[in-house]
Amino acid sequence: MGKKALLTGVVAVAHAVKMADVDVIASYPIRPYTGVMSELARMIADGELDAEMIRAEGEHSQLSIAYGASAAGARTFVGSSGVGVTYAYEVYSPISGARLPVQMMIADRTLDPPGDFGSEHTDALCCRDQGWLMGWAETPQEALDMCLVYYRAGEDPQVSLPQYACQDGYFVSHITGEVAIPDPAQVREFLPPFRPVRVLDPAKPIAVGPQIEPSMGPPLQYQRYLAMQESRRVLTEAYEEFAGIFGRRYAPLVEAFLADDAEVLLVTSGAHTATARNVVQKLRGLGEKIGLLKLRSIRPFPDRELAAACDGAKVVGVLDNDAAFGISGGGGVLYTEVCTALQGGGLGDRELLGFVAGLGGEVISREEFYWMAQVMLDRARRGPVAASGKRESGGDAGLMARENWKKTFWLPFDMEAGEGAA
Amino acid sequence: MSVVNHGGGAPAGSAGPGGQDRWKTPFAGDAEAPVGENERMITGGWRIVRPVVDTKACTNCLICWIYCPDACIVRFEEYVDVNYKYCKGCGICTRVCPVLCITDVPELDFAD
Amino acid sequence: MTEATLAEIRSFRRVPLEELYVPGHRTCAGCGPAMIYRLVLKASGRNTILVGPTGCMYVANTSYGCSPWEVPWIHAQITNGGGVGAGIEAAYQVLLRKKKRTGEFPNIIVMAGDGGAADIGLQSLSAAMYRDHDFLYICYDNEAYANTGIQVSPTTPWGAWTTFTPAGPEVPMGHKIWPKDLARMIAAGHPDVKYVATASLAFPLDLLNKVRRGLNTRGAAFVHIQAPCPKGWVFPANMTVDVAKAAVETGMWLLYEISARKHRVTYQPKQRKPVQEYLSMMGRFDHLVPEHIARIQSWADLRCREAGFAPAGSLEQLE
Numbered sequence: 001m002g003k004k005a006l007l008t009g010v011v012a013v014a015h016a017v018k019m020a021d022v023d024v025i026a027s028y029p030i031r032p033y034t035g036v037m038s039e040l041a042r043m044i045a046d047g048e049l050d051a052e053m054i055r056a057e058g059e060h061s062q063l064s065i066a067y068g069a070s071a072a073g074a075r076t077f078v079g080s081s082g083v084g085v086t087y088a089y090e091v092y093s094p095i096s097g098a099r100l101p102v103q104m105m106i107a108d109r110t111l112d113p114p115g116d117f118g119s120e121h122t123d124a125l126c127c128r129d130q131g132w133l134m135g136w137a138e139t140p141q142e143a144l145d146m147c148l149v150y151y152r153a154g155e156d157p158q159v160s161l162p163q164y165a166c167q168d169g170y171f172v173s174h175i176t177g178e179v180a181i182p183d184p185a186q187v188r189e190f191l192p193p194f195r196p197v198r199v200l201d202p203a204k205p206i207a208v209g210p211q212i213e214p215s216m217g218p219p220l221q222y223q224r225y226l227a228m229q230e231s232r233r234v235l236t237e238a239y240e241e242f243a244g245i246f247g248r249r250y251a252p253l254v255e256a257f258l259a260d261d262a263e264v265l266l267v268t269s270g271a272h273t274a275t276a277r278n279v280v281q282k283l284r285g286l287g288e289k290i291g292l293l294k295l296r297s298i299r300p301f302p303d304r305e306l307a308a309a310c311d312g313a314k315v316v317g318v319l320d321n322d323a324a325f326g327i328s329g330g331g332g333v334l335y336t337e338v339c340t341a342l343q344g345g346g347l348g349d350r351e352l353l354g355f356v357a358g359l360g361g362e363v364i365s366r367e368e369f370y371w372m373a374q375v376m377l378d379r380a381r382r383g384p385v386a387a388s389g390k391r392e393s394g395g396d397a398g399l400m401a402r403e404n405w406k407k408t409f410w411l412p413f414d415m416e417a418g419e420g421a422a
Numbered sequence: 423m424s425v426v427n428h429g430g431g432a433p434a435g436s437a438g439p440g441g442q443d444r445w446k447t448p449f450a451g452d453a454e455a456p457v458g459e460n461e462r463m464i465t466g467g468w469r470i471v472r473p474v475v476d477t478k479a480c481t482n483c484l485i486c487w488i489y490c491p492d493a494c495i496v497r498f499e500e501y502v503d504v505n506y507k508y509c510k511g512c513g514i515c516t517r518v519c520p521v522l523c524i525t526d527v528p529e530l531d532f533a534d
Numbered sequence: 535m536t537e538a539t540l541a542e543i544r545s546f547r548r549v550p551l552e553e554l555y556v557p558g559h560r561t562c563a564g565c566g567p568a569m570i571y572r573l574v575l576k577a578s579g580r581n582t583i584l585v586g587p588t589g590c591m592y593v594a595n596t597s598y599g600c601s602p603w604e605v606p607w608i609h610a611q612i613t614n615g616g617g618v619g620a621g622i623e624a625a626y627q628v629l630l631r632k633k634k635r636t637g638e639f640p641n642i643i644v645m646a647g648d649g650g651a652a653d654i655g656l657q658s659l660s661a662a663m664y665r666d667h668d669f670l671y672i673c674y675d676n677e678a679y680a681n682t683g684i685q686v687s688p689t690t691p692w693g694a695w696t697t698f699t700p701a702g703p704e705v706p707m708g709h710k711i712w713p714k715d716l717a718r719m720i721a722a723g724h725p726d727v728k729y730v731a732t733a734s735l736a737f738p739l740d741l742l743n744k745v746r747r748g749l750n751t752r753g754a755a756f757v758h759i760q761a762p763c764p765k766g767w768v769f770p771a772n773m774t775v776d777v778a779k780a781a782v783e784t785g786m787w788l789l790y791e792i793s794a795r796k797h798r799v800t801y802q803p804k805q806r807k808p809v810q811e812y813l814s815m816m817g818r819f820d821h822l823v824p825e826h827i828a829r830i831q832s833w834a835d836l837r838c839r840e841a842g843f844a845p846a847g848s849l850e851q852l853e
């Protein structure tokens with residue numbers, strides 16, 4: 001049987017990496033993710049883990065080493081934060097393009113400037129379209145479990161894609177939580193040894209990553225597209241089997257909280273969800289029909305699951321812990337994604353609002369979540385907009401006004417300016 | 423037509439119009455290793471001059487063989503000759519032959 | 535590198551017959567780097583994994599989704615040949631140790647251009663050498679970014695024309711920076727590197743044996759090979775060997791190896807020729823005037839002295 005311990009997010013991941021019997025690890029220091037590598041180095045020094053740990057000279061090389069090692073058949077692990085994540089950018093597409101299931105742990109950190117150690121999802125979200133699975137863990141336990149599930153799903157021959165296993169810096173990486181450390185035998189049952197689709201081996205020569213002719217472009221990109229699509233099913237199955245073996249059940253892509261009959265839904269990801277959940281629960285107690293949807297997976301983005309979960313809601317608000325300057329809608333990355341998933345930017349039966357908060361690692365306070373909830377509830381009370389774009393009551397003048405209502409909010413500024421009311 | 427999406431099992435997914443072969447793309451664009459020659463890049467047509475070996479005069483010293491960038495000098499027991507399917511006509515062999523038994527002949531002088 | 539030691543090759547007849555870099559690639563006629571690629575694989579044999587950073591030897595060799603190598607090859611970015619080689623090495627070390635795979639440890643060879651080795655990929659190369667991974671890094675040095683259409687690189691000679699360093703009234707010499715000395719930089723700055731050598735395609739047996747010595751080394755090895763490029767240096771395709779030979783005979787390219795920190799000159803011209811003889815073979819130096827050539831001559835003299843050439847071989851002695 002496994003045992004329980006109080007672990008931080010980074011140490012929890014180190015335990016998962018050890019149990020996954022990872023072969024090649026490439027490190028480079030940057031706060032706040034660094035602790036996972038110190039812990040792995042300790043495990044190797046103490047003889048608990050047999051792996052090649054390469055102290056790379058930068059994140060770009062961490063990923064380059066992982067690319068070579070994975071192509072040679074090794075299970076690989078790297079990690080980073082903030083500008084380290086963006087420094088390695090060149091190598092992300094070659095890794096997914098060669099279909100190498102490298103795992104990268106990201107403990108979020110704000111990109112410079114401001115010079116800041118605080119958590120912000122911008123670093124990881126910059127990389128969201130590189131052909132990697134991507135999702136956020138909310139607690140150290142989720143971080144440990146996600147590491148195992150991602151290796152399993154990413155290495156599945158139907159997927160064969162790398163994975164960004166993200167956790168909020170400090171809020172998860174450095175805060176201890178109770179973690180059930182699984183039994184190694186269970187891990188072996190859940191996660192078979194890495195059997196690469198193909199491997200660099202003089203006995204079976206192939207060329208990986210040759211130049212192509214233009215007609216090969218569409219099908220090659222389409223392959224990655226299909227693999228990403230396929231990962232929805234594979235992730236779902238993996239979480240199902242995970243529940244059977246370890247007894248912890250996760251909604252694979254979107255986790256709903258008090259969402260069934262909710263008229264107002266807040267979409268979140270990562271550690272701030274804990275505060276949001278708390279506020280939602282309080283408001284429920286006061287009779288408000290509010291619920292919460294946590295995105296466990298950002299890539300693949302769970303459009304269908306999200307749309308199904310939002311069915312019936314009058315207002316959907318999206319929390320973005322990322323800065324996306326000039327983005328459509330003026331919110332964050334997740335706001336535009338949710339708008340696309342729900343097909344519409346605010347007209348129709350449902351109003352979609354965006355909240356950018358917690359930038360630079362600032363805590364998103366309960367007051368801020370209350371305010372977001374009030375804005376959403378207020379919009380819901382004003383009644384739906386008909387699918388035609390016309391309000392059920394009021395004429396075109398009303399519609400114009402409604403269209404011009406503010407849809408996205410930067411906190412705390414818009415809160416303090418009293419921008420919530422339309 | 424199908425796009426092979428993964429390494430194992432049946433090809434997954436399909437796309438595009440028709441049933442063209444051009445959609446049949448190997449996993450991740452991997453290329454098979456060649457055997458003996460790479461027939462997908464036949465370069466003999468590049469030649470403007472053709473190196474012709476006087477095989478009787480050839481001393482089989484292998485100097486041209488060692489220097490051919492395209493592995494187009496073919497070795498025989500007593501002499502060497504040229505693989506015209508791929509020879510690019512760079513003229514290096516002609517230049518390095520110590521007994522001057524290779525001649526660069528303009529391609530236009532040949533019927534084939 | 536491999537458990538079995540690769541033997542010294544003493545004559546052309548002993549050079550392996552087997553072609554692992556087969557006919558059928560889009561490199562230019564007379565391409566020096568292609569000639570080197572073929573020789574390198576003759577030295578290493580089948581138990582080899584190649585890493586090919588972006589550059590001519592990636593683009594021209596794998597055009598249209600094909601491969602001219604009978605051994606496994608993987609693309610690397612122009613930036614990361616060292617890192618990718620290191621990753622493959624680490625994987626083989628640990629997988630063999632953990633018995634997750636069987637078989638022999640392979641010869642891992644990175645074939646990088648001068649841009650990929652001395653410029654944008656220098657950090658990756660330096661770190662891999664510093665960490666002493668068991669692989670061979672070869673820089674085929676055509677003294678320019680060739681694949682992008684001949685732009686200046688840190689190994690481009692002073693006075694050379696490139697598309698980024700054209701000569702004109704304001705800049706009569708064209709390129710006006712002296713090149714990095716990559717081999718000496720690797721040797722001097724990376725104490726764990728056991729083997730560093732320079733080579734020339736005009737000396738094929740020497741080249742083959744240096745590659746083999748690099749591969750026989752347990753740990754990181756670096757071989758820097760001058761690679762004349764007819765297109766970029768502007769000379770006729772049949773002159774590749776002559777140009778390479780002239781570089782060595784004029785002291786513009788020095789042949790040596792550094793093994794176990796001992797420096798050994800492996801060839802020196804009996805009577806070093808004036809650099810003019812080398813420069814005049816190529817269009818890239820056409821614009822130079824005598825005072826430019828004199829500067830290059832002094833540079834060559836200095837380097838020969840520094841490299842420990844016996845005075846008998848030096849031009850000063852001849853004069």
Ligand SMILES: Cc1ncc(C[n+]2csc(CCOP(=O)(O)OP(=O)(O)O)c2C)c(N)n1
Pocket residue numbers: 567588589590591612613646647648649650651676678679680681682687
């Ligand atoms: C990050 C990056 N920047 C620029 C390029 C464009 N690029 C492609 S090939 C090449 C030249 C490579 O020069 P070198 O390494 O000397 O090899 P050569 O082409 O001369 O054989 C460059 C700059 C690239 N592929 N990647």
Ligand code: SF4
Pocket residue numbers: 473489490491492493494495504505508509510511512513514515516564
């Ligand atoms: S002309 Fe060039 S390619 Fe043809 S055989 Fe001679 S050296 Fe080889």
Ligand code: SF4
Pocket residue numbers: 475479480481482483484485486487501502518519520521522523524
């Ligand atoms: S260099 Fe001349 S003599 Fe020597 S093998 Fe070639 S053709 Fe024959």
Ligand code: SF4
Pocket residue numbers: 560561562564565566567568590594676680681762763764765766
């Ligand atoms: S440009 Fe130079 S290096 Fe590139 S293929 Fe042509 S000859 Fe070779």
Ligand SMILES: [Mg+2]
Pocket residue numbers: 589647648649674675676677678679680687
């Ligand atoms: Mg170059």
